[in-house]
Amino acid sequence: MEVNEHVSHENLQTFSANIGEEAREIVMTIAEQLRQEGMQKGMQKGMQKGMQKGMRKEKEEIARTLLMEGMAPTKVAEITKLSLDEVRALSH
Numbered sequence: 882m883e884v885n886e887h888v889s890h891e892n893l894q895t896f897s898a899n900i901g902e903e904a905r906e907i908v909m910t911i912a913e914q915l916r917q918e919g920m921q922k923g924m925q926k927g928m929q930k931g932m933q934k935g936m937r938k939e940k941e942e943i944a945r946t947l948l949m950e951g952m953a954p955t956k957v958a959e960i961t962k963l964s965l966d967e968v969r970a971l972s973h
Contacts, residue, residue: 941971948972 899907940961947957948971958965 941967943966943970 897908900908940963944957944961944963944967947960948954948968954965954968954972957963958968961968963971
């Protein structure tokens with residue numbers, strides 16, 4: 882069965898009212914499992930995004946330090962894997 886993201890709350894209430902107690906408990910268990918999976922995926926995605934942001938910030942900090950030490954922007958870009966435009970923007 883494919884999950885439809887556009888199922889309304891009213892449709893779920895109607896469905897719930899028309900099934901027996903045992904089936905209702907099964908549906909609720911499945912719903913809870915899906916909710917947990919969604920939360921886990923959201924947390925993983927958030928952590929990954931945070932890690933990427935942190936790594937980016939570290940690259941920029943290294944680039945600033947290298948530029949302050951007098952290294953050429955092209956060399957800084959090569960070392961940090963930032964684009965030359967990104968490195969130049971950091972020097973301002």
